[in-house]
Amino acid sequence: MTIDTPSAEMRLLLRTLAEFVREELLPLERPFLYHDFDTLMPILEDKRRLAQSLGLWLPQISAEHGGMGLSLYEHGLVSEVLGRTPLGHYALNCQAPDAGNMEVLIEHGTPEQKERFLLPLLAGEVRSCFSMTEPENAGSNPTRLSTAAVKDGDAYVITGHKWFTTGAEGAAFAIVMAVTDPAAARHQRASMIIVPTDTPGFHIVENTSVMGERGRGWASHAEIRYDDCRVPQSNRLGAEGMGFVIAQQRLGPGRIHHCMRWIGICERAFDLMCRQAVLREVAPGRALAEMGPVQNWVAESRAEIDAARLLVLRAAQRIDAEGAYAARDDIALIKFHVAGVLQAVLDRAIQVHGALGMTDETPLAFWYRHERAARIYDGPDEVHKWSVAKRILGRYAL
Template sequence: MNFEYSDRVQTLQTKLNKFMEDIIYPNEKVYKQQLHSGASRWKIPPVMEEMKAEAKEHGLWNLFLPESEYGAGLSNLEYAPLCEIMGRSPIAPEVFNCSAPDTGNMEVLVRYGTEVQKEKWLKPLLNGEIRSCFSMTEPQIASSDATNIEGRIERDGDFYVINARKWWSSGAGDPRCKISIFMGKTDPSAPRHEQQSMILVPMDTPGVKVLRTLPVFGYDDAPHGHAEIEFENVRVPASNMIWEEGKGFAISQGRLGPGRIHHCMRLIGAAERALELMCKRVKERVAFGKPLADQGVIREHIAESRIDIEQARLLTLKAAYMMDTVGNKEAKGEIAMIKVVAPNMALRVIDRAIQAHGGGGVSDDFPLASSWANARTLRLADGPDEVHRNAIAKLELKKYQSEVVPN
């Protein structure tokens, strides 16, 4: 495995880092001020669209789609260091049109969508004109097992009728969210992994009702939000079915591989920024007669943080390399491992940075508290740690299965 970055990737890294320094970081406070101005936070700060326009002009747009005519044509391994840079700021991924859940939804449409579906929904998403959400998780069942999904998609002539209650549909609070990819059951009597289907549901369809947005550790994540949505006798054309009936579980597995590793890439960036903030903070603060940077426990925290980040980055790069060379299915072990490792690593590093900042660390004066809250959610999103650890253990035990001795 050669993890040396190509000339093209190094050029993009340089451009991205400059863009972050010149545009993103200075506008983080502007974005927050605009978001908090007025009666409602569920609006788009004007500075976001201004930054997106500049990102397009700089050629820093849709970098996430691997080897696709629609994206930059980068491999997963090439995208990793770029996604990491974006992960340093909570507003950066959207600026470059590389934020979840749009990235995963676009990948689904690229791989499985019809030409009509691509024209109507993929192109506006690629252009950053609209946003989307993904509706899978349900409040009444353990949704980490997708086969538990109870929401129904039932055929009625040239239409499908949808009934369900979903929650944690991230992005549904955004006024630009125009389409949901909905996962539900079309045939409960089919084999276990062929009962589910995915279908496109425009958010303005009668019967679709956003009941509320759910806070995460007190953060509402406006204007993005995480919504609970009721789908009551929602009728959509049969042509909105993605791929075909019974393929929902297969699509979800294809969608979640890249989605999981993108989260990990961004988490490494968040951890890097936390470590950077910690180092700057401890060099300028004095306690017990000397700078915090000279205190032994602080140096231990800095060293452990650097070790944690480097280990997680190497495993992320290995998983990305395997996705590129042997495919997502063969790389499932590495994807599962990094999905456990990266959020836990980020939580440790960010927590150390919070501790070094004292009271400031848990305030909104620094990005650490919100960054920690986001990292904590990623021990649940796209499958909880326990599910991934179970999958890793199964793969490991499979290596030691005794051979069947013929009679």
């Protein structure tokens, strides 16, 4: 499969987005990295309104629902540009987990659910969170859940314990994956249910500290207790028992978004690394860029980033053309491969920066802390390697 060349219109959009990131968002990184959200958020909300006025809003959503109507391949290219700053995706209202929740609501929501929950989300008036991972169960196996939703009249009563629920602080509602039929087949036990965060029994225990950093708002991960949360059965998304199916539909395209965002991070880290190598002297008149190991890191990083991009764009095109199931090998390959490239490039960039790389004067340390999770969330590397290897070897079986 050859990789499509972006259209002239798409190239213009990418240049426009690159300018928006450079001029409007990069100057806001310092208050973000130093957790000055009181200063950051009013300005960032202004930037969101500016993006919306410029038509740079909801790139992953169809025009029918107020988005830019990009294909998965095109949105991948956009994600790379936005990934160059931690603020990029939020500025265009395509950040996780809201982007995935929008897609789920569009695909499976009732007219009433769309009116109440989807429309404010699309408009950027509220945020949401996605509540699946549990501390007591392996996150790599979403069929093993303890959180239960028990029917009581026309309601579900939800009880359970979740964590790493991204963006729960300040969210208007959660989409919760809970067991609705423990006797069903393991892929049909759970359902997805919308729980407004003002529901009695919804308790944020705390924002979880990630490698020494406790985020805020949309940039946080929360531990949550559901203590007899009572919501109408009409809050269920799709048919009962479809939770696993919906989760898989959500994750396939989402991995393209993540991987291209990681490519954007790699490009920014590469740029910072090269600039530092040229500017920093190790001796009078001798720059870091003249050192053999640094030159090796630059060459290796360039090759790895370019190869990873092609791999992801090929997967995106296959999903667009043939669907996520046909592209399942491609999706598994990019998930672990790009995560590994990301970690390697960030590590080299920090090494070139020396002590500066350990500070929050650049976004490198932030990404190093938070994006180490790239090899864990949405399925750890080992699971993806195992699953794709089994399918490949199965084709050789007699």
